[in-house]
Amino acid sequence: AQTVTQSQPEMSVQEAETVTLSCTYDTSENNYYLFWYKQPPSRQMILVIRQEAYKQQNATENRFSVNFQKAAKSFSLKISDSQLGDTAMYFCAFMNYGQNFVFGPGTRLSVLP
């Protein structure tokens, strides 16, 4: 079974600074997708970024980018120019073909003014 680990339960960063959230996963599959979801205090799940395992190029969405290391099974999220609105719980998620998501335990990020 796939597992997803997020080793940082909580992190904080100053506004406008850069922060990196870590995620590792375990799978024997070769083709899969990885996602980062953001959950603000409203508790809605919002997609931040996704990565297809067969693509070597790291995904980027505006201030959000990932460092995908397939061999190391690592999928970290970098947030540049952090904003107060980035304060949220961040979940890393793994999806195999035709399967449901497996979520990590989450990292609570606080952006400080």
Next chain:
Amino acid sequence: EPEVTQTPSHQVTQMGQEVILRCVPISNHLYFYWYRQILGQKVEFLVSFYNNEISEKSEIFDDQFSVERPDGSNFTLKIRSTKLEDSAMYFCASRRGGGRNFGDTQYFGPGTRLTVL
């Protein structure tokens, strides 16, 4: 932009009562999911549904749970006899699927907060 909707946003019920949580997935999506999140914990998969039948379910999804797509738009989760430990946020999600797009994104609804007293 189309979105997944869920009703009600908050449901309070007495232990032993039946509850039905409702979801309207995005209209051209084919795969539907229910997840739950106990406060302060991670999001857990409950069940996936495709082509009018359950395609996968977790250990959490026991005989007290059932899902249904009663018409062309709604997707419901029923808990027959609620327990205190069913108190959680329940998320519905849908994805388009089809062909090579097996990994296309799951879009989540805003959730229903279920409180069992």
